[in-house]
Amino acid sequence: MAAVPVNPALEGLGAYFTETLAPPPPGEAFDFSIGDPEEPTPPFVRQALVDAVEPVSSYPTATGRPGLRRAVADWLARRHGVEVDPDLNVLPSAGSKEAIFHTPLVVVDPGGARRHVLWGAPGYPVYGRGALLAGGMSDPIALRDAEGWRLSLSELAPERLERACLAWLNYPHNPTGATVDVDWFREQLAVARRYGILLASDECYQELWFDEPAPSLLEAADGDLTGLLTFVSLSKRSGMTGYRSGAIIGDPALIGRLRALRPNLGTASPTFVQAAATAAWQDQSHVDRRREVFRAKRRVVLPFLTDAGLQVSGSAATFYVWFRAPGDDDLAYANALRAIGIVVSPGRSFGPGGEGWLRLALVPSVDRCRRAVAVWRDAVDAGRLPG
Ligand SMILES: Cc1ncc(COP(=O)(O)O)c(C=O)c1O
CATH class of the missing domain: 3.90.1150.10 (Aspartate Aminotransferase, domain 1)
Incomplete structure (x- = not known):
């Protein structure tokens, strides 16, 4: 053969x-x-899942249940003081990993001049792998101890920024546990917008802070979500790694592209997982x-x-x-x-x-x-x- x-x-x-x-x-x-x-x-999360199992099983939708999108938006307002429209700015995901992996598909043009994806290394390997499998290029930026493991887009050569379509941030950071403040997010956003780069912030660890609450890129946007997406997850926040539940929040135009893409993927969380997720987002204690x-x-x-x-x-x-x-x-x-x-x-x-x-x-x-x-x-x- x-x-x-x-x-x-x-x-x-x-x-x-x-x-x-x-x-x-x-x-x-x-x-x-x-x-x-x-x-x-938490027991109340497990119970919410059990209570939501229906006698008839039907396909979940990629846009998810309205109550889940609303619970994410309410959490965001409470936790970060940011108001978003649950229908225009929020999309549920099956954990953040698949969402991170699939996002390059909405910005990478495999034959185009701007197909590089920037991410800080050491870092979560999925940023680079998602780029490659979407037909793009993985472009890791070396992070350093002396700079507190903070990535700085403004220090990159203009040619490197010009060929990029997407940049990943991840603070609080895996693997170093480094943190950033809102001003740092503002600086990255200004550079990304100048070059037309989608700024994507993986915030799956943002509830695991110990001194001061970790900020979100959404706080730095001052109400204008153009060109940015954040990725949140219940895995670390609520001890729900096996449930596979998270959300993508941000620019309505980019959320619209993802809404068009994601029904093709087959990653929509089952409705009983969405019910458990809704309960988890509603509780902070x-x-x-x-x-x-x-x-x-x-x-x-x-x-x-x-x-x-x-x-x-x-x-x-x-x-x-x-x-x-x-x-x-x-x-x-x-x-x-x-x-x-x-x-x-x-x-x-x-x-x-x-x-x-x-x-x-x-x-x-x-x-x-x-x-x-x-x-x-x-x-x-x-x-x-x-x-
Ligand atoms: C930096 C980072 N992003 C995303 C994920 C994926 O988490 P999940 O898909 O469980 O939300 C992980 C998991 O360890 C991670 O370390």
């Missing part, structure tokens, strides 16, 4: 990071590698309680790292802690930690610029964070970890 052709973009993707790290030894392991915390979904759980984990882990002489950077928000690997060798330190049963992510798994750093996802319970820290401290004291 003649060979079936392959999409060259698929070959260019590389694997989702599967660097061969040594397996943890048998016995107790503490997994800080995957951003999926073990705290349960469970979010505040979740934040306190992560704050307690931070109180266990952060002082220990500093005491152990490890350099912590970023780590102001999200449930990630980002620290420099001794000897700048993230793979060696990740392997040394695995040998004592502690699984972390080497920074290089988040793209160029991540080498030399490590990410801890504070997913184990507070108690297990304490046990892991005790094991880690013993190993440091006994000289069993590279310094």
